[in-house]
Amino acid sequence: DLPAVPSEWREGHQIGPFRLKRALGEGGMGVVWLAEQLEPLQREVAIKVMRQERRGALDEVFFEVERQALARLSHRAIAQIHDAGRLPDGSLFFAMEYVPGVPLDEFVREQHPSPTDLARLFIEICLGVQHAHQRGLIHRDLKPGNLLVQRVDGTPQPKIIDFGVATSVAPGAGAIPVAGTRPYMSPEQRTPDASGIDARTDVYALGAVLAECLYLLAGVEGDGQEFDSTTM
Numbered sequence: 001d002l003p004a005v006p007s008e009w010r011e012g013h014q015i016g017p018f019r020l021k022r023a024l025g026e027g028g029m030g031v032v033w034l035a036e037q038l039e040p041l042q043r044e045v046a047i048k049v050m051r052q053e054r055r056g057a058l059d060e061v062f063f064e065v066e067r068q069a070l071a072r073l074s075h076r077a078i079a080q081i082h083d084a085g086r087l088p089d090g091s092l093f094f095a096m097e098y099v100p101g102v103p104l105d106e107f108v109r110e111q112h113p114s115p116t117d118l119a120r121l122f123i124e125i126c127l128g129v130q131h132a133h134q135r136g137l138i139h140r141d142l143k144p145g146n147l148l149v150q151r152v153d154g155t156p157q158p159k160i161i162d163f164g165v166a167t168s169v170a171p172g173a174g175a176i177p178v179a180g181t182r183p184y185m186s187p188e189q190r191t192p193d194a195s196g197i198d199a200r201t202d203v204y205a206l207g208a209v210l211a212e213c214l215y216l217l218a219g220v221e222g223d224g225q226e227f228d229s230t231t232m
Contacts, residue, residue: 015035015049017038017039020033026051029059030050031051032046033046035095037082037095044098045095046098046099047093047094047095048093048094049087049091050063050092050093063164069137069166070094073131073135075132076124077158078132078160079099079159079161100150101148101159104148104149108213112217115217117156122210132160133202138197138198139205140166141164141184142160142184143181143183144209147160183228186200186205188201
């Protein structure tokens with residue numbers, strides 16, 4: 001039986017047709033596990049389960065937005081959703097494509113891509129973000145940790161993950177809670193009433209991420225300080 005408390009989950013426990021293998025990490029909204037899907041297809045997936053302490057109405061809305069957002073997106077640069085449901089204890093979960101990659105900044109530090117190769121990666125990332133915008137979604141939390149890079153047939157391939165704070169592109173959507181990661185947030189995204197954000201918010205974040213990658217390529221890391229676009 002699956003323990004009710006996620007911290008007590010172990011390798012071998014099952015969520016429906018998914019057998020847990022190991023914990024991948026956790027964020028503000030959910031806990032993520034690597035799992036093996038047993039049926040109807042056998043494959044590795046990433047299972048994201050809503051945190052027990054985050055079961056308020058607004059938290060469920062954000063989690064459901066992420067599930068629905070992924071269901072609307074189909075692009076090679078965006079991790080795909082496979083299944084979704086609710087556990088017996090009421091927790092929402094979804095299973096998505098497992099990306100055995102590393103965060104973009106880690107990839108740049110370790111692999112030292114040429115400026116041309118970095119530009120190719122960013123073109124792919126931008127095309128994925130454009131795909132989301134064309135389907136009415138603003139990611140709102142584009143940062144190296146949400147831009148994973150894996151090698152496919154020897155070629156670096158980026159994948160955008162974590163649409164947990166995505167919001168609508170549509171104007172007039174009303175006030176929405178401030179969310180995102182401050183070093184990459186556009187000025188309008190940091191205001192108490194973030195209702196004025198639009199697709200340019202993601203464009204700003206992409207520019208901040210690119211600037212950080214160029215700093216890394218140049219060997220400039222701010223004396224170990226965390227990158228922050230607001231100080232540039």
